[in-house]
Amino acid sequence: MQLKQELIQQIQSIIATAKERAIRSVDTERVLMYWQIGQVIQEEEQQGKERAGYGEFLIKSLSETLQPQFGSGFSVRQLEMCRQFYRTFPNTNALRSQFSWTHYRTLIRIENQDKREFYIAEAAKNNWTARQLERQVNSQLFERLLLSNDVKEVLAVARDEKQPSDAKEIIKDPMVLEFLGLKREAAYYEKDLEAAIITHLQEFLLEIGNGFSFVARQKRIHIEGDEFSIDLVFYNRLLQCFVLFEIKTTKLTHQDIGQLQMYVNYYDRFEKQEFENPTIGILLCADKNDAVVKITLPENNKTIIASKYQLYLPTEQQLIDEVKKEIEKLDHDKMNE
Known part of the structure; x- marks a missing residue:
């Protein structure tokens, strides 16, 4: 007997979909994990802010303790990014489920709030991959649009608050x-x-x-x-x-x-x-x-x-x-x- 090709394709589709969901789930949990780590570090640092150099000491000590147990994902640089992640996005409701940790690594490097909000809106609306987001930031899309528009117009179009009426x-x-x-x-x-x-x-x-x-x-x-x-x-x-x-x-x-x-x-x-x-x-x-x-x-x-x-x-x-x-x-x- 020979299995029906339709049956094989149906099961293959189920497996592929399940794998995609699993990957997305793992990435969502990773983003939440880094946010929570950043929250704990920030709150602890605030308690010891009167001690000179406490923040630097805290992250260095945490890295020395965590890296042997959990690997290179808990380096000093990574823990500093966790802290910056929490500072940039202090409310978990602002986190986007379609963004991976690689998306957020690019976004937290953007200091200007208007600029960051523009890239968040565009990346979500256009379903940009992390690589596409990084490319648009590196090519300074926001600044190029500002050459012929003001900030309010650029943000309004990005957020779908208005439809573009002018090609520029x-x-x-x-x-x-x-x-x-x-x-x-x-x-x-x-x-x-x-x-x-x-x-x-x-x-x-x-x-x-x-x-x-x-x-x-x-x-x-x-x-x-x-x-x-x-x-x-x-x-x-x-x-x-x-x-x-x-x-x-x-x-x-x-x-x-x-x-x-x-x-x-x-x-x-x-x-x-x-x-x-x-x-x-x-x-x-x-x-x-x-x-x-x-x-x-x-x-x-x-x-x-x-x-x-x-x-x-x-x-x-x-x-x-x-x-x-x-x-x-x-x-x-x-x-x-």
Whole structure:
């Protein structure tokens, strides 16, 4: 006799599901264990706070006692993280069941409360893995969004307290594409960058923002006998519109902007449904002159966005410099009004 394949698959599914639940259960218990250890250390430290160096002595002594019995998971550094974990999340009701200890190790390193709350909301909403969360923190997603938004707007969108009404609320500038594995010193054609994006589509979707789904690559359109190809087409369910990407591995020109505007106009007239919002065009470029972009586009433009890309993670100083440039631009614009 031969067992039915359906029976085998059913039992395999039960086993796999049980294993997943067991792993999640173990991780949940680990998070709670570290929180409780942090609570005990913090409360004991508070009782002996008048004694100089008591906190340092306490953790060092605990580590020397616990490590031989329970292993390297109770090092001085780990116990210090437990204490910081409790200090950062003093209420167990604030802990998220879908977050692992690796998630929390990343979160407790974030000192700014607004910034930490942003990553908590985004990680929970988008079901980020611990690695994805760490990558978004390292690529300084929060700071990049602040270049064109204020803190309240960024947090409101992250917490689902408001739906984004402007593409700039979810589109970053610059975009960080280090996951493509391309060397920053090398020269690339648009087709090379496009192929790398398709190969790493999941990571690219995570980078460009919430609500995106892939529609087409090299989408052909015909206008009075002339044929054109749009590099990448996406749809954003939050903005309820098509989003067209044109890739330029050189500095942006006003001709590039005009070309993308034509593609946007075509989609608005022939592809967009009545219930959908106007199409958005994004020029992903190696470099740009913001003044050229501003002069080329109408003053009330909300449909064409020029976003630089970089093939490496930004440093904190780079983002500080970007913020300073943005503030200087705003001050200059106000003076000219």
